[in-house]
Each structure stands twice: as C-alpha cells, then as structure tokens.
Amino acid sequence: MKSNTHPQYAPVIFNDLASGEKVLIRTTATSKKTAEWEDGNTYPIIDVEISAASHPFYTGKQRIMDSAGRVERFNARFKGFGKK
Numbered sequence: 001m002k003s004n005t006h007p008q009y010a011p012v013i014f015n016d017l018a019s020g021e022k023v024l025i026r027t028t029a030t031s032k033k034t035a036e037w038e039d040g041n042t043y044p045i046i047d048v049e050i051s052a053a054s055h056p057f058y059t060g061k062q063r064i065m066d067s068a069g070r071v072e073r074f075n076a077r078f079k080g081f082g083k084k
Helices: 067-077
Strands: 010-016 022-027 034-036 042-048
Touching: none
Parallel strands: 010 042
Antiparallel strands: 010 022, 034 042
C-alpha cells in the first residue's frame, strides 16, 4: 500500500450549537479551533448547527402538520372546478 495517501484519522470534538452538547469522536475532519476535553487533553473542535441532540426527529419535538386543514383548503379552492 502507498503511504501518506489516507487522511489523518484523529479525535475531534463536535459542538452542537443548538443544544450545547459536545461529543468526542474520531474523524478525518479537522479544525484550527481547539478546546480542552474532560480528560484534560486539547482537541480540535468543530461547531455544527444541528445534531441528534437537537434535531426534532430524534428529540420528539417535531411539528405535526395539519393535513385535515390542508385538504379542506384545497377542496374549498377547487370546489367548482370541472363543473359546467
């Protein structure tokens, strides 16, 4: 195998900006920003807008669409369509 062809695989902190949760995982992504982790070591930190900690699907706080209201509006808009 060729050497130096694969990216560096190292631990990185992912910071969820929406919930404030931080997760230390190994990845090939990197950042110039660093932060100290609970173990006392300093790791690169990557800020993400949304993760499983704050995504509505995973937290159970998703919006339910009013499908009955949408159907009624559609029927009201097109109730005379196609009649002569």
